[in-house]
Amino acid sequence: MVNLQLSTYELAKLSDVIIRARRIVVFTGAGVSAESGIPTFRDAQTGLWAKFKAEHLATANAFRQDPALVWGWYEWRRMLVMQAQPNAAHRSIAMLASYVPRLTVITQNVDDLHERAGSKDVIHLHGSLFKPRCFACARQHASGVDIPNQPDAGQRVEPPRCIHCNGRIRPSVVWFGEQLPAVEWNAAMAAVTRNACDVFISIGTSSVVYPAAELPFEARSNGAIVIQINLAPTESDMYAHYNLYGPAGEILPQLLNTAWGSQDF
Numbered sequence: 001m002v003n004l005q006l007s008t009y010e011l012a013k014l015s016d017v018i019i020r021a022r023r024i025v026v027f028t029g030a031g032v033s034a035e036s037g038i039p040t041f042r043d044a045q046t047g048l049w050a051k052f053k054a055e056h057l058a059t060a061n062a063f064r065q066d067p068a069l070v071w072g073w074y075e076w077r078r079m080l081v082m083q084a085q086p087n088a089a090h091r092s093i094a095m096l097a098s099y100v101p102r103l104t105v106i107t108q109n110v111d112d113l114h115e116r117a118g119s120k121d122v123i124h125l126h127g128s129l130f131k132p133r134c135f136a137c138a139r140q141h142a143s144g145v146d147i148p149n150q151p152d153a154g155q156r157v158e159p160p161r162c163i164h165c166n167g168r169i170r171p172s173v174v175w176f177g178e179q180l181p182a183v184e185w186n187a188a189m190a191a192v193t194r195n196a197c198d199v200f201i202s203i204g205t206s207s208v209v210y211p212a213a214e215l216p217f218e219a220r221s222n223g224a225i226v227i228q229i230n231l232a233p234t235e236s237d238m239y240a241h242y243n244l245y246g247p248a249g250e251i252l253p254q255l256l257n258t259a260w261g262s263q264d265f
Ligand code: BV8
Pocket: 028, 029, 030, 031, 032, 034, 035, 040, 041, 042, 043, 055, 058, 108, 109, 110, 126, 173, 174, 175, 176, 177, 178, 179, 180, 203, 204, 205, 206, 207, 208, 209, 210, 211, 229, 230, 231, 232, 234, 246, 247, 248, 249
């Protein structure tokens, strides 16, 4: 049992808020996949990338300058995800859908662990590792389901070429300086504004990347009770009514089991 750092009274109050909620939004970042063995975005990069900051690799310019370096990094990450399993946090989020009338899952992550845990209609604000497309003509590329050729951390891998225009294939993620996909962003904002959300649970994000990091603030200003579950304090602490510090794979199941008096999560 992990210490939820709440008094008995606070835990009872929070449990009541959760079980009364009709519309819950769960918003996740890289920390929700950490217990599946996926390095978080700002953890020190390993191998060749140790001397790079993720922010500098996750850009169109980095890809233009050195496509093999960037494509190798994404193939290494895709391989890690394909070898990983969803963890207790992903599974609890998927299970939560059968406990509330409306659950919306919004993620900044480019992995598919929410889907593999059973979550449906996940809103990916920053794209996916699994739908590569042509950098030149934007047509989708067939691959993305093959096992990468086992790139080691730091291996450069030449990106494949587009069969239509011979342009280089890129990951279908949103790089820094690129617009978020309008459909996904509008769906995320619709889920937290105009009093659409009773409870907003932010899990495993440092809340430094915009505009995604606006969501906890939007939810709170639209009347939601905001719960943050994170290993450490973040930029969103001030927007949360409850800050629960610790591993998501322990905190979230315990919080939901306490709320529903169950052992299902
Ligand atoms: C854009 C995909 C318009 C690629 C990513 C204000 C408004 C608009 C834009 C900006 C703005 N200010 C600055 C900007 C620019 C920029 C930005 O936000 N920069 C930051 C660095 C300041 N934003 C953009 O460029 C966005 N585009 O706004 O378009 C525009 C257009 C042109 C010019 C200007 C504006 C695009 C942003 C999307 C970038 N792409 N990912 C890829 O994945 O490779 S973002 C990247 O960061 C990942 O998606 C990641 O998910 C995301 C956020 O990081 P986190 O998920 O929070 O991960 P992190 O490692 O930081 O934290 C993990 C947390 O988990 C930690 O707190 C840790 O303590 C915790 N944790 C760890 N283990 C556990 C745990 N918690 C619980 N349990 C555990 N076990």
